[in-house]
Amino acid sequence: MMTRGILARNNVRVLGRGEQPMLFAHGFGCDQNMWRYVTPAFEDDYRIVLFDYVGSGHSDSSAYDARKYSTLDGYATDVLDVIHALDLHDVIFVGHSVSSMIGVLAANREPDRFDRLILIGPSPRYINDDQYVGGFERADIDGLLEMMDKNFLGWANFLAPAIMKNPDRPELGAELTESFCSTDPVMARNFAEATFYADNRADLAAVTVPSLILQCSEDMVAPTAVGQYLESHLPHSTMRMMKATGHCPHMSHPDETIALIKSYLESTAVGR
Amino acid sequence: MDANGPPWVAAARPGFPGALLDRAPCGYIAFGDDALVRLVNATLLDRLGYAAGEIVGRHVEAIFTVPGRIFFQTHLFPLVMLHGAAQEVFVLLRANDGTSVGMLCNAVRQARDGAFVTDCVLVEVRERRKYEDALLLAKREAERTNRTLEEQALELELQHQQLQDQADELERQRAEAEEARNAAAAANRAKSEFLAVMSHELRTPLNAIGGYTQLLETGIYGPVTTEQGEALRRIARSQRHLLGLINDVLNLARVETGRVEYSITDVPLSEVIAELAAMIEPQMAAKQLTYAVIAPHGELTVRADREKLVQILLNLLSNAVKFTPPGGRITLRCTAAAGVPGMAALEVEDTGRGIPDDKLEAVFEPFVQVRASGFGATEGTGLGLAISRNLARGMGGDLTATSTVGVGSRFVLTLPRSAPRGA
Numbered sequence: 001m002m003t004r005g006i007l008a009r010n011n012v013r014v015l016g017r018g019e020q021p022m023l024f025a026h027g028f029g030c031d032q033n034m035w036r037y038v039t040p041a042f043e044d045d046y047r048i049v050l051f052d053y054v055g056s057g058h059s060d061s062s063a064y065d066a067r068k069y070s071t072l073d074g075y076a077t078d079v080l081d082v083i084h085a086l087d088l089h090d091v092i093f094v095g096h097s098v099s100s101m102i103g104v105l106a107a108n109r110e111p112d113r114f115d116r117l118i119l120i121g122p123s124p125r126y127i128n129d130d131q132y133v134g135g136f137e138r139a140d141i142d143g144l145l146e147m148m149d150k151n152f153l154g155w156a157n158f159l160a161p162a163i164m165k166n167p168d169r170p171e172l173g174a175e176l177t178e179s180f181c182s183t184d185p186v187m188a189r190n191f192a193e194a195t196f197y198a199d200n201r202a203d204l205a206a207v208t209v210p211s212l213i214l215q216c217s218e219d220m221v222a223p224t225a226v227g228q229y230l231e232s233h234l235p236h237s238t239m240r241m242m243k244a245t246g247h248c249p250h251m252s253h254p255d256e257t258i259a260l261i262k263s264y265l266e267s268t269a270v271g272r
Numbered sequence: 273m274d275a276n277g278p279p280w281v282a283a284a285r286p287g288f289p290g291a292l293l294d295r296a297p298c299g300y301i302a303f304g305d306d307a308l309v310r311l312v313n314a315t316l317l318d319r320l321g322y323a324a325g326e327i328v329g330r331h332v333e334a335i336f337t338v339p340g341r342i343f344f345q346t347h348l349f350p351l352v353m354l355h356g357a358a359q360e361v362f363v364l365l366r367a368n369d370g371t372s373v374g375m376l377c378n379a380v381r382q383a384r385d386g387a388f389v390t391d392c393v394l395v396e397v398r399e400r401r402k403y404e405d406a407l408l409l410a411k412r413e414a415e416r417t418n419r420t421l422e423e424q425a426l427e428l429e430l431q432h433q434q435l436q437d438q439a440d441e442l443e444r445q446r447a448e449a450e451e452a453r454n455a456a457a458a459a460n461r462a463k464s465e466f467l468a469v470m471s472h473e474l475r476t477p478l479n480a481i482g483g484y485t486q487l488l489e490t491g492i493y494g495p496v497t498t499e500q501g502e503a504l505r506r507i508a509r510s511q512r513h514l515l516g517l518i519n520d521v522l523n524l525a526r527v528e529t530g531r532v533e534y535s536i537t538d539v540p541l542s543e544v545i546a547e548l549a550a551m552i553e554p555q556m557a558a559k560q561l562t563y564a565v566i567a568p569h570g571e572l573t574v575r576a577d578r579e580k581l582v583q584i585l586l587n588l589l590s591n592a593v594k595f596t597p598p599g600g601r602i603t604l605r606c607t608a609a610a611g612v613p614g615m616a617a618l619e620v621e622d623t624g625r626g627i628p629d630d631k632l633e634a635v636f637e638p639f640v641q642v643r644a645s646g647f648g649a650t651e652g653t654g655l656g657l658a659i660s661r662n663l664a665r666g667m668g669g670d671l672t673a674t675s676t677v678g679v680g681s682r683f684v685l686t687l688p689r690s691a692p693r694g695a
Contacts, residue, residue: 030350140339143337143338143339143364146339148347149408149411221345246306246331246333246349248353251350253305
């Protein structure tokens with residue numbers, strides 16, 4: 001597909017005044033808007049690239065291919081497509097949740113394009129497996145899918161534009177009339193299955209790109225045991241325990257998230 | 273419930289209508305951007321079976337089931353953080369006794385006391401949940417059916433395409449055959465027209481040759497020696513042969529181009545037989561052939577063009593004479609029943625050499641004679657039988673043959689019988 005096609009397909013947005021690209025990849029359930037609390041802190045020094053996976057946000061859902069997007073590899077192809085379309089090099093890939101593993105898959109396919117990986121709340125495998133603790137049983141994932149179905153029954157309500165005042169960001173007022181986490185129910189379900197039934201443990205050993213693991217406290221989606229597993233199985237990785245609780249520190253604790261990313265980039269930049 | 277309410281309401285926010293909230297008919301919970309619970313009302317605590325101390329200060333996930341927690345992290349929390357609100361989101365909460373409680377959640381995130389707080393109102397859904405379960409079940413069933421139908425439609429489309437391809441191929445073959453047939457018909461028409469024109473062009477000079485030969489024979493241009501007379505007779509014989517040949521060709525061409533007109537009348541066979549006898553008996557006698565006519569008692573009448581009927585029978589009898597060795601026998605048999613209702617048959621039977629089975633149909637083809645297979649030298653164009661069959665068919669009848677090599681041949685002419693008189 002031509003560059004213009006990819007940029008429209010994945011709703012790619014580029015901002016910032018720096019040169020080195022930071023590619024932000026959103027997690028399951030949302031879109032590129034989830035990065036809005038952290039990206040401003042990097043605009044002076046980096047070239048910020050935001051995008052939506054096909055099937056999420058304002059991507060071109062006509063480009064949706066159920067077979068392609070039934071595995072994380074299909075989403076990794078989206079990441080590489082964006083990188084090629086903008087001819088990005090030395091990419092600092094910032095992935096939230098499932099996008100951490102999507103980034104790992106992309107970096108394994110074309111390691112030369114990547115400088116570092118920043119993995120927020122990563123998990124190579126969500127479902128418990130023998131000795132491995134992922135945090136979930138298969139029934140939990142089935143329950144999630146059911147809850148999604150329930151909400152998509154009335155998804156017009158769920159996703160209805162909520163016109164609310166946002167006192168901390170009045171400049172975003174107009175934008176808020178749009179639905180951020182809009183997603184097609186069938187595609188969302190497919191993404192959920194690709195995410196939560198995935199097992200990427202075998203892909204970790206091949207990673208050559210240095211990485212930062214941001215592990216939240218009390219993250220039930222990616223428990224601390226999972227972060228520790230990753231730290232010991234992902235080569236060239238550094239894990240930082242966050243004070244932030246939950247699974248979305250870039251939204252709940254943007255300051256801490258920004259500080260940890262900056263400190264990692266500065267420390268590893270030495271000697272480059 | 274204590275009328276003063278739990279201590280957390282007053283402690284958390286003086287002047288907050290905590291007592292009222294605690295008496296609200298729906299659940300209420302508030303959490304900050306760190307997702308830690310700030311406030312909860314008694315209605316929700318009662319319904320879930322928790323004490324305030326078990327919830328306040330903890331992560332709000334504590335009140336969700338495990339799937340509910342994932343949903344909270346991936347959907348509800350981003351929604352309130354980005355939208356500032358959520359409307360009628362279905363969540364599964366976990367009661368202290370382990371049971372799950374379905375609730376609808378409306379949430380608003382707003383600044384209060386210098387920090388952002390998300391206030392949630394929760395209404396339990398029981399009946400609605402049942403309907404939704406049924407709806408979901410029906411929806412999934414419909415989706416499954418839809419998938420099956422789509423697969424079937426795809427399969428049908430495939431079969432349709434295959435049939436279409438076959439039909440296209442058949443149509444292509446039919447068109448090819450049609451084209452070949454038209455080309456053959458056109459070629460045949462062109463051939464017949466060419467023959468008709470050429471035959472006409474040839475007859476004129478041939479007639480001149482014939483006429484002047486006769487004139488020379490009469491001696492009006494001077495006395496004719498014996499040798500010259502013999503030569504003139506040979507010229508005349510050749511001229512007649514050539515003329516006969518050309519007439520045959522012309523007749524066939526006429527028949528094949530459909531330019532023959534038939535004048536069909538009731539023809540009494542007895543008259544035809546008598547007419548033929550006069551013409552054929554001298555030839556029979558010359559070869560010492562026995563000629564027998566077998567006819568039924570009473571008059572047999574056919575629907576035919578009289579001249580053409582005579583022409584056919586004369587052709588058949590001449591052939592019989594030609595191919596039957598001296599001392600043989602030729603029979604003309606008339607029967608009212610030809611094996612086909614309403615048809616009469618006229619059979620010419622000889623005791624000639626016969627025709628091999630594999631040549632029997634070929635004798636009706638134009639320009640075919642069986643001489644090639646060594647059945648003796650013959651005369652004529654080989655057009656006679658082709659013309660005769662065409663004429664017979666033109667009159668609603670047919671001409672066929674049976675033969676046994678060494679025994680003889682039988683040619684059968686069928687024609688429609690006349691309707692009985694008075695019928």
